[in-house]
Each structure stands twice: as structure tokens, then as C-alpha cells.
Amino acid sequence: MNKLFAQQLAKARTATGDVDLDALGNLVVAAYEEAERERKRNERAIAMMIEEVDALNRDLEQLVGKRTAELQAREAELASQNFRFEAAINNMSQGLLMFSPDRRLVICNESYREMYGLSADIVKPGCPLRTLLQYRADIGTFDDDVDNYIAELLNTIAQGKTGTKLVELADGRTIAVLNHPMAGGGWVATHEDITERRRAERQIVHMARHDALTDLPNRALLSERLSESLTGAHRNEMLAVLYLDLDHFKGVNDTLGHPVGDELLKAIAERLLSCVGERDTVARIGGDEFAIIQSNIESPSEAAMLARLICDVVKAPYNLHGHVVIVDTSIGISIAPNDGVEVDELLKNADMALYGAKADGRGTYRFFESDMDARVKARRTMELALRRALEVGEFELHYQPILDLKTNMVTCCEALLRWRHPDLGMIPPAEFIPVAEEIGMIVPLGEWVLRQACNDAATWPENIRVAVNLSPIQLINQNLLPVVVNALAFSQLSARRLELEITEAVLMQNTDATIATLHRLREFGVRISMDDFGTGYSSLSYLRSFPFDKIKIDRCFISGLPDESDSVAIVRAVTGLASSLKMTTTAEGVETQQQLEQVRLLGCTEIQGFVFAKPCPAPEIARFLRPVPRLALTA
Secondary structure, eight states: OHHHHHHHHHHHBOTTSOBOHHHHHHHHHHHHHHHHHHHHHHHHHHHHHHHHHHHHHHHHHHHHHHHHHHHHHHHHHHHHHHHHHHHHHHTOSSEEEEEOTTSBEEEEOHHHHHHHTOOTTTSSTTOBHHHHHHHHHHHTSOOSOHHHHHHHHHHHHHTTOOEEEEEEOTTSOEEEEEEEEOTTSOEEEEEEEOHHHHHHHHHHHHHHHBOTTTOOBOHHHHHHHHHHHHHHHTTTOEEEEEEEEEETHHHHHHHHOHHHHHHHHHHHHHHHHHHSOTTOEEEEEETTEEEEEEEEESSHHHHHHHHHHHHHHHTSOEEETTEEEOOEEEEEEEEETTTOSSHHHHHHHHHHHHHHHHHTTSSSEEEOOTTHHHHHHHHHHHHHHHHHHHHHTOEEEEEEEEEETTTTEEEEEEEEEEEEETTTEEEOHHHHHHHHHHTTOHHHHHHHHHHHHHHHHTTSOTTOEEEEEOOHHHHTSTTHHHHHHHHHHHHTOOGGGEEEEEEHHHHHHOHHHHHHHHHHHHHHTOEEEEEEETSSSOHHHHHHHSOOSEEEEOHHHHTTTTTOHHHHHHHHHHHHHHHHTTOEEEEEOOOSHHHHHHHHHTTOSEEESTTTOOOEEGGGGGGGSSOOOGGGGOO
16 A cells, blocks of 8 residues: 555656645545455456356255255165065065076075975075075975086076976975076076966866766767777777667756756766776767777677666666656667777767667667668668658557447547558558657657547547547646647547546656646646556556556556466556546456456456457547447457
């Protein structure tokens, strides 16, 4: 400051050396003003610097805050990812392991430890592979040689290959182990419990070759086993193929329903299994058809013995959901190598033999014969002709009179179905009725018989009834009552003049439902007769369950009269029983005068047979519908 003043003082001196006070004052003022300006410039510069520093600080703080927030977000994301990763690996159904190149555990999820019952204190990151395997061996979940296993595993990983292995544990579980190599020498291992999958796969394979209902082998497995068995047949070892078909099974399904039908099939399967040996095969090949491979037999007689056993076992009554059901079976038999050494050939021949068994009356068995092919073709021709016969009117009814022994008057005529084929002539009912039942024609055919019989009877005297036979399938058909009512209404025949004949076999199909149907028919006014009495299992029990109007004594008992004492005793017992129950008794098949006199003495009230009249067409029956002189019976 003194220096500045000295400078200003020097400037204020005049030439004479004096100080110009005014000039000095001006110079001092100017100097102070310049100093003030300089101070202010400095203050502004400092302020600007401070502002710039503040701005830089603020930017730096924002940058630091932003970077800190980013780092925190990144740490949170990494923590979240780690959490999700741990949650994912610990909730995997497979056990997951990761090993470093130095064979130490890097990652192990909870599923792996739970799979083998391992402690997390031992099986944790850093655990050597050998320690882990030895630990498992000690607790019984690893039964391989530890060193050999490690050597094989490391060799596979070194080659960059994925190692796969199925391990069967002592507790029955199956574990699939996969070892996937990683870059650098480490690997990832997965352990998956595939026990249920393997069980399901085995079940699928089983289902593909077995019947779902009975669990018996199906047609595919039957063919496989037959092919295997035929290898022995080529070495002259004999085997039999039995082809089975149930008789009247469709009626069970139609009346009792498919659930009862299914139960029946399962019960039959069990009975068939009880009939065969351990080396034999029982198969269900569809619907109500079964097949049996009888292995290593010495002669066809063994197949015949088995067939007889099966027929007896199958037809024994079944109690299913409160219903008593009885079915028969027909059996066709082919023998290898005599009847063929190929699967299809043997099955075809057994099937043809089955046709022969059905043609011979069912409930029996037949061996394959070389001429059966022609008979099967004839049978199929009959089926086609039978379907057409009803449409074109080839059926007709013949009637056989039934004579009252007290009044010598015809009281009833039994309607008997006949088929007049345009080329073959008259075909016996025994030949076409079983075929009609098998192909499902018996119900429409039976309805036609019922309508036609009522129409014919409406032209007879009012005291003459008409008797119509009902097949088992007809009686268990739900439409029977409407069919009967419609036939009576259309013909204007009184219900009391219609007599329906049923056999004991009909009752045994479905006792409760059948009895209920019979009661409804009876209430409507229709008379009910039991035909072929005494030939079944329990005729007497059915007489207690339903009040029949008539008992028809089967011809097998009448044919023994008058010489066989057993027949005499049986007929006397039946007539006595019927009399006490106020039922009519009709002796069927009376063919001789001696038989006629005998049944009269034994108490029969009616007769039916050749001794009086053979069945005849409807136009010829009129001559029998009048009182018959007693001497006329001595033909």
C-alpha cells in the first residue's frame, strides 16, 4: 500500500518538486477505485469458482449416488438371481450335482440329499467325490466299487461324452444317472427317480398284450405264445388250441346290463384258469370268446378231457349281484402238428371246430376235421339264407294237438316253427334255431311266431288254446310284454287262450327279472307252462317261486314207460306234485298205446305225441279240433 501511495505521490509532484494536492487526491481516489474494482473482480472470480466447484460437487454426488444405486440394484438382482437359482435347483425333482475339475462338489441340491438320505453337513460344497460315494456306500445307497466307478466316470468325462446309467437300489427304486461334461474338466450330474415311469411303461406294455377286463392275455399275446409253443411242435411235441365261445351271453348283457356281463366274464376267466396247468395259456380274444393253449400233451384225449372239464365248470351257476346266471360254452379244438404248425392255421381250424360244436347243439366240444371248412361255409350260407327267410316269408307254423285224457278233447295246440327253404326243402328246427339265436334273429323270429300263432288260433273254437315256446332270449327281452299284448290285440284272441311254454333253462338266466315278467303275463291272463320238466338243476325250486298252470313231463321220462321203474316213479311223483299244486300235467312224446295207458294210470291229465297226432300245417289242424272217440287213440 505504501508503495502504491509513493507511486501516486510521485505522479502528483510538479516540475518544481512540489506536491499537487488536488492531483494527489485524484490519483489516490482513482487508485482506490481501481483497487475496489479489482477486489470485486476477484470476488466474482472466486464466486464463480465456488459455484463451479459446487456444481462439480453436486454432479459428482449425483454420479456417486447413481453409481451406488446401480451397484445396489445389481447386488439385489444378483441376490435375487441367486435366490431363484437356489430355489430352482432345490425344487427340482432330479438330484443335481456340479463337480469342479479337481473332483470336488461345487453345487448339490436338496433333492439329491433327500433321494439318498444324505446329511447336509457332509454333502456340501468342497466335498470330494470319493468321500461322497463312500458315504453313500456306507449307508447302503451305492453298491458299486467306489474306485472303479470313479475311474470309469473320469474316463467318460475326459472323452467329452455324457455318461448314462440305470441304478437299481435295494429298496426297489430305479435311478437314472447322467453325467454331463463341462469345459475345463468339471461335470454336472443329474439323478432322477424313474421308478413310477418304469412301472407305468411296464403297465402300458402289459395292457397292450392283455385284456383290460379279465387281465388275461389278449389275441396278440396269445399269438406270440402259440408261436413260441409251436417251436416245440416242430420237434413233434403235441399241443392243443381250444377256441371257446359262450352260449347265450348276449342275453345276459341285454337283460342284466353290461356291468353284470363284465362280472360274468371275469368269473369265467377265473374258472378257466383253475382248469389249466401252469404252462398253459388262457386268453380272451374278444367279446365272449376265449382261447386256450394246452402245451406238451401226449394225445388228443388230454384236450378232450380239458374240454369236458371246462364245459362242466363253466355251466355251474354264477351268483352276480343277486342274480343267478347260467351259461354254457361251445369249444373247438385243433391239434398241432396234426392240424397245422402255423399260428393262423391252428386258430382258424379251432374256430372251424367251434362252428361244428355249435352246429351239434352247443354246450359241447368238437375236434377239427378236414371237411369242416365245407361245413362252415354251409353254416355261413345258412346264416345268410336265414336272415332272408323271414323277409320273404319262408317260415310257417305247424301245430301238434294236446289231448285231455278225461274229455278226449283237444284243449290246446302247440305251435312249432318250420322253415321251408326253396332249394333245400323243410329244414328241421334243431338245425336253424341255434343259428338264429347266435346271429340275433331269435327275437324277431319269435315275435313273428307269436303273432302268427295268435292269428291262427283266432280262427279255432273258443275252447282251444295255442301254446307258443319262448326262447331264453325272448323271455329276458324287455319288449316281451308289449309284443304279447300287441299280438293278442291285433288277432283279437283272448289272453286266456294263449299259453307260453318256457324251459327251466329260461328261468335260470335271470330268476328275479324272469319271475317278475311271468307274473305280469299271468296277471294279463296268459297261461304259463314249464316245458321239459325234470331235466334241469332245480325244477322243484321254481315251482315254489312261480305258480305254473301246467307242467310238461319231458319225453325222456315217457320213453322209459312202461318198463323202467325209475321212469314210472318219476312220472308218478310229478303228477302227484302237480295235482297237489292244482297244475295240469302233460306227458310229452307219447308214441305207443302202452305208454298212453301207463301215463293215464299214473295221473297225467294231458298227452302230446305221435300216438294221437303228428304236427301238421295250420290248414290241417281243424280235423283234430273236435271230440275224439276213445278208440281213435289205438292207432
